[in-house]
Amino acid sequence: MAKIELNDVSVTFNTYQQKRVGLKEYLVNRQFWKPSANPVLRVHALNGINLSVRDGERIGVIGHNGAGKSTLLKTLAGVYPPTRGTRTVEGRICSLFDITLGFELEATGWDNIQYRSYLQGETPTSIRTKLDQIAAFTELGDFLNIAVRNYSSGMMMRLAFSIATAVDPEVLLIDEVLAVGDMAFLNKARARMRELMKTSRLMVMVAHDLETIREMCTRVIWMTRGKIVMEGKPDEVVSAYTAAVSGTAA
Numbered sequence: 001m002a003k004i005e006l007n008d009v010s011v012t013f014n015t016y017q018q019k020r021v022g023l024k025e026y027l028v029n030r031q032f033w034k035p036s037a038n039p040v041l042r043v044h045a046l047n048g049i050n051l052s053v054r055d056g057e058r059i060g061v062i063g064h065n066g067a068g069k070s071t072l073l074k075t076l077a078g079v080y081p082p083t084r085g086t087r088t089v090e091g092r093i094c095s096l097f098d099i100t101l102g103f104e105l106e107a108t109g110w111d112n113i114q115y116r117s118y119l120q121g122e123t124p125t126s127i128r129t130k131l132d133q134i135a136a137f138t139e140l141g142d143f144l145n146i147a148v149r150n151y152s153s154g155m156m157m158r159l160a161f162s163i164a165t166a167v168d169p170e171v172l173l174i175d176e177v178l179a180v181g182d183m184a185f186l187n188k189a190r191a192r193m194r195e196l197m198k199t200s201r202l203m204v205m206v207a208h209d210l211e212t213i214r215e216m217c218t219r220v221i222w223m224t225r226g227k228i229v230m231e232g233k234p235d236e237v238v239s240a241y242t243a244a245v246s247g248t249a250a
């Protein structure tokens with residue numbers, strides 16, 4: 001059984017009003033420099049989020065830029081620990097965002113498929129059957145024999161997407177704006193994503209495309225400034241959001 005439980009979760013980032021002051025800059029200007037010249041800014045990206053998602057639910061997250069959607073997804077994935085509150089996620093997670101991060105640049109495509117598959121919980125036996133399927137999906141052919149340092153960004157995307165989606169996820173976390181290479185690969189990737197959405201036990205998807213949300217989700221969450229302002233049936237929440245955005249809300 002897969003489930004997600006967020007209890008009063010907040011995520012705060014500390015950032016600086018200006019760029020960080022380096023050692024050289026500090027030494028040169030130290031008689032003039034004061035910490036108050038560059039105060040810490042606290043960004044409350046998530047603010048007291050309560051969310052309970054059960055097996056079988058497909059959640060869509062909508063909201064304007066900077067509302068906290070990606071931070072929510074990354075908190076669910078375990079990338080950001082909550083500054084306050086508790087996070088419980090049960091089930092094998094597949095995160096479809098930032099998928100090209102963390103590759104071994106000096107290793108070949110084949111080696112990276114192995115390394116990543118282990119990180120995704122595969123065993124030497126289970127990898128044996130999947131290796132060829134992943135390689136075939138990339139359509140990278142002999143390029144899989146060279147170091148990924150030499151890949152174009154589109155080739156990296158193909159490799160990363162093929163590996164990330166070769167799992168049998170229980171909890172699927174998707175950022176819709178995943179750019180996955182050229183048109184030919186994009187169509188194939190979209191088809192695979194839809195398949196994963198149908199087969200995973202629970203999904204949370206961040207999307208700006210409201211039609212995809214209406215079509216794919218069982219519940220929608222609308223976020224503003226790190227808070228959930230409305231949640232419920234896709235049609236109702238999307239209509240309220242659209243009305244608010246176009247300025248026709250009552």
Ligand SMILES: Nc1ncnc2c1ncn2[C@@H]1O[C@H](COP(=O)(O)OP(=O)(O)OP(=O)(O)O)[C@@H](O)[C@H]1O
Binds near residue numbers: 064072
């Ligand atoms: N790593 C970080 N360090 C500092 N601030 C951050 C970081 N990540 C996000 N933020 C800030 O947190 C807030 C929420 O950002 P987030 O990326 O979650 O929004 P979003 O709803 O996904 O936006 P978009 O639709 O533009 O992708 C923003 O104010 C953003 O500047």
